[in-house]
Amino acid sequence: MKLGAKKLKAGDHAKLSNLKKGQKAKVVLLNTSDKSLRRRLMDMGITEGVQIKIKKIAPLGDPIDIELRGYELCIRKIDLSTIDVEVIS
Amino acid sequence: MRVALVGNQNSGKTTLFNLLTGSNQKVGNWPGVTIERKVGMIRSTNVELIDLPGIYSLSPYSIEEEISRKFLFEEKIDLILNIIDSTSMERSLYLTTQLLELGIPVVIALNMSDIADKRGIKIDLKTLEERLDTTILSISAAKKTNVFNLIQTIKQGEYRKNNYHHIYDHDLEDGIRSLISIIDSKHPRFLAIKLIEQDPVFIKYQTDETLHTIQTLSKEYLRDMEQVIADERYRYIEYVRDEAVTAKKDQMTWTDRLDNIFLNRILAIPIFIVIMFTVYYLAAGPFGGATVDFVDRYVSLFSNWAEDALLSVGASPWSTSLVVDGMIAGVGAIMNFLPQLVILFLLISFLETTGYMARIAFFLDRIFQKVGLSGKSLIPFIIGSGCSVPAILSARTINDETEKKMTIMLTPFIPCSAKLPIITLFAGYFFKDNSGLASASLYFMAIAVILISAYVMKKVLFKGKTSTFILELPEYKLPSMKFILLDVWDKVVSFVKRAGSVILLASIAIWLLISFSWTFEYGVNPDQSILASLGNVFAWLFYPMIGEWSWGATVSAIQGLVAKEQVVASMAIIAGYSDTTSDGLLIFGSTAFSFFTAPAAYAFMVFNLFSAPCFGAIGAMRQELGTTKRMWGAVLFQTGIAWVLAVMVFNIGRLIEVVL
Numbered sequence: 001m002k003l004g005a006k007k008l009k010a011g012d013h014a015k016l017s018n019l020k021k022g023q024k025a026k027v028v029l030l031n032t033s034d035k036s037l038r039r040r041l042m043d044m045g046i047t048e049g050v051q052i053k054i055k056k057i058a059p060l061g062d063p064i065d066i067e068l069r070g071y072e073l074c075i076r077k078i079d080l081s082t083i084d085v086e087v088i089s
Numbered sequence: 090m091r092v093a094l095v096g097n098q099n100s101g102k103t104t105l106f107n108l109l110t111g112s113n114q115k116v117g118n119w120p121g122v123t124i125e126r127k128v129g130m131i132r133s134t135n136v137e138l139i140d141l142p143g144i145y146s147l148s149p150y151s152i153e154e155e156i157s158r159k160f161l162f163e164e165k166i167d168l169i170l171n172i173i174d175s176t177s178m179e180r181s182l183y184l185t186t187q188l189l190e191l192g193i194p195v196v197i198a199l200n201m202s203d204i205a206d207k208r209g210i211k212i213d214l215k216t217l218e219e220r221l222d223t224t225i226l227s228i229s230a231a232k233k234t235n236v237f238n239l240i241q242t243i244k245q246g247e248y249r250k251n252n253y254h255h256i257y258d259h260d261l262e263d264g265i266r267s268l269i270s271i272i273d274s275k276h277p278r279f280l281a282i283k284l285i286e287q288d289p290v291f292i293k294y295q296t297d298e299t300l301h302t303i304q305t306l307s308k309e310y311l312r313d314m315e316q317v318i319a320d321e322r323y324r325y326i327e328y329v330r331d332e333a334v335t336a337k338k339d340q341m342t343w344t345d346r347l348d349n350i351f352l353n354r355i356l357a358i359p360i361f362i363v364i365m366f367t368v369y370y371l372a373a374g375p376f377g378g379a380t381v382d383f384v385d386r387y388v389s390l391f392s393n394w395a396e397d398a399l400l401s402v403g404a405s406p407w408s409t410s411l412v413v414d415g416m417i418a419g420v421g422a423i424m425n426f427l428p429q430l431v432i433l434f435l436l437i438s439f440l441e442t443t444g445y446m447a448r449i450a451f452f453l454d455r456i457f458q459k460v461g462l463s464g465k466s467l468i469p470f471i472i473g474s475g476c477s478v479p480a481i482l483s484a485r486t487i488n489d490e491t492e493k494k495m496t497i498m499l500t501p502f503i504p505c506s507a508k509l510p511i512i513t514l515f516a517g518y519f520f521k522d523n524s525g526l527a528s529a530s531l532y533f534m535a536i537a538v539i540l541i542s543a544y545v546m547k548k549v550l551f552k553g554k555t556s557t558f559i560l561e562l563p564e565y566k567l568p569s570m571k572f573i574l575l576d577v578w579d580k581v582v583s584f585v586k587r588a589g590s591v592i593l594l595a596s597i598a599i600w601l602l603i604s605f606s607w608t609f610e611y612g613v614n615p616d617q618s619i620l621a622s623l624g625n626v627f628a629w630l631f632y633p634m635i636g637e638w639s640w641g642a643t644v645s646a647i648q649g650l651v652a653k654e655q656v657v658a659s660m661a662i663i664a665g666y667s668d669t670t671s672d673g674l675l676i677f678g679s680t681a682f683s684f685f686t687a688p689a690a691y692a693f694m695v696f697n698l699f700s701a702p703c704f705g706a707i708g709a710m711r712q713e714l715g716t717t718k719r720m721w722g723a724v725l726f727q728t729g730i731a732w733v734l735a736v737m738v739f740n741i742g743r744l745i746e747v748v749l
Contacts, residue, residue, distance in 0.1 A: 030316070034557075037557050038316075039146075039148055039315060039319075040557075040559060041559075042315070042316060042319035043145050043146035043148065043183065043319065044145060044180065044559065045179060045180050045183065045323060047316075047319055047320045047323045048316075048320060050323070056348055056352055056562075057354075058352065058357075058451055058452045058454065058455060059352060059353065059354045059355070059357040059358060059452050060452065060455035060456065061455065062454070062455045062458070063451065063454050063455070063464075063558060063560075065451070065562060069177070069179035069180055069323075070176070070177055070178065070179055070180075070336060071176070071177035071179075071180050071561070072561065072562055073559065073560075073561055074451050074454075074558070074559070074560045074561070074562060075557075075558070075559055076454070076458070076557065076558050079557055079558075079559075
């Protein structure tokens with residue numbers, strides 16, 4: 001996310017990679033074109049409707065540690081950008 | 090009776106396996122420590138327990154997941170022991186729903202119950218048992234709680250036999266039933282679902298009839314069936330969770346607090362550098378160096394005593410020489426470094442168990458991504474600071490083929506523990522007050538060489554897509570002293586064994602070659618020995634990096650192929666045969682090696698560090714790269730880089746010397 005970009009508000013639709021630390025969102029659609037990656041994401045619990053929180057961001061800005069289903073997972077920004085979400089807070 | 094131990098990565102499978110079987114398999118606090126299946130007998134029973142690599146699902150992405158799935162689907166198993174991390178129930182139960190579909194009885198061990206308790210996670214075992222129709226026990230493998238009951242349950246067969254009922258909605262359930270009626274398999278329900286998912290691995294089981302049924306079913310959903318099934322599984326898990334699990338929300342755990350420091354935007358990288366620097370400073374710096382002198386005094390005392398003893402019982406000069414100048418000189422030179430290696434092993438083992446390793450992978454991923462590697466390559470690199478062989482094997486956890494091959498070829502660049510004697514010997518003598526700095530600089534040089542080589546390899550050799558990186562950050566844990574000590578003990582034992590076997594044999598061979606001439610005359614001038622003439626054949630290769638035609642340095646460096654510490658053993662033996670020019674360390678005070686200057690010493694270290702690894706590691710590369718051709722490619726690539734770097738370092742060093 002570029003500096004100075006507007007912070008997303010509740011109800012906005014966005015890519016998961018655009019959220020800031022501490023923000024929460026609900027998964028709307030998995031747009032992942034790589035089938036094996038998509039399967040992997042689903043296996044890890046990223047299914048439609050699941051709530052995700054941006055927990056930690058690596059010191060160099062990438063990857064990002066997200067919290068879902070009571071656990072945490074690190075994923076690269078580029079892969080998070082294939083996940084469409086609706087911002088909760 | 091055969092029991093398969095299955096669970097997510099880092100859920101504590103190996104800790105439980107060790108506890109149940111009384112064995113001592115390697116455990117660590119990062120995902121993917123177990124890369125091959127291991128077999129043991131549960132204590133005081135005749136139950137065979139198979140420890141499988143950690144998996145999140147039964148759809149394979151990397152080799153270790155494939156091992157688990159193949160095993161479960163094809164082999165005869167009486168019971169699955171599903172170990173679950175109580176602190177992440179939802180994700181763990183996803184695998185459980187798949188295991189239940191195999192139709193094999195499943196006993197669930199809810200591990201880390203103590204941590205879940207502390208975090209206020211309450212699990213209603215009875216409800217969970219009813220919903221899943223399996224037997225569930227709450228245990229803590231680390232604290233050994235309730236493990237005895239688990240053994241009893243398995244031994245006496247007092248578990249539910251898994252009359253699994255459906256979890257999917259009606260349409261899907263009907264589709265599965267009609268598929269079951271037309272396929273033939275030991276695990277019909279499991280296979281039916283895999284067919285609906287159109288899993289590529291099970292494509293050979295598809296028939297026109299099954300495809301027709303699946304097509305009809307897909308029309309009901311108008312969505313990708315793989316996604317439908319994953320959604321349905323999690324929907325069911327959410328329902329079970331709501332009934333059986335209560336958890337406090339949004340707590341700040343200790344792990345979060347520590348991560349605020351260790352993963353801090355500004356502090357993370359400096360902290361990492363300080364940690365790695367400290368490890369090498371303690372092991373290879375002045376402190377570690379002092380231990381070498383300490384042991385050396387006793388080795389010399391022993392050597393003198395042995396010589397006197399042998400001569401007094403009337404042993405012939407040549408047999409005395411074999412023992413004193415060959416065996417004791419060679420093996421003794423290596424044993425000097427044992428205390429230092431213990432320090433290194435302790436520190437690495439400590440880092441492995443705390444959970445910090447996964448953090449390193451997390452924050453360095455960005456840099457590694459740029460050169461075509463991922464943070465996951467870092468795990469082999471860190472294990473490689475102990476020994477390249479397990480490090481090369483651990484590269485299996487990397488899903489992407491290209492990235493895996495690159496990691497395997499680059500891992501031997503990391504200074505392994507056997508290279509430590511070389512570093513300490515040279516750095517301690519030539520960079521006295523800065524020996525810690527000189528040793529640590531080699532480690533950071535290794536990282537730089539790895540990054541640059543990876544970048545070049547990516548551009549030239551393997552042009553391909555970028556890989557993905559999905560990793561779970563484990564909780565920070567206070568390391569168990571018992572596990573650390575056992576791990577260090579294992580490594581020490583294998584080091585001593587190597588000194589007593591490979592190094593001993595190589596030392597005897599060197600003694601023979603240096604004591605005899607081609608005409609088999611004993612006690613010749615070393616310059617006329619067979620060893621010298623062999624060294625002279627290759628000495629031109631080393632001239633540009635040490636500035637001296639030295640057969641001694643040449644044969645010693647080549648023996649690095651046998652084992653890297655053999656370089657030091659060989660130098661010690663050769664030095665023993667030369668005249669002493671000055672007091673101090675035996676090796677650099679001898680005419681054979683007195684020519685070494687600081688730039689030559691640094692260059693020689695660089696060559697030994699980066700050139701082809703020992704035969705053990707070359708063998709591991711051969712196995713993991715798959716072909717002998719690729720292995721040769723890797724060996725030549727490594728040695729080529731080592732030579733170029735060493736020559737560069739030597740010449741730059743000489744320039745600096747002139748300027749100063």
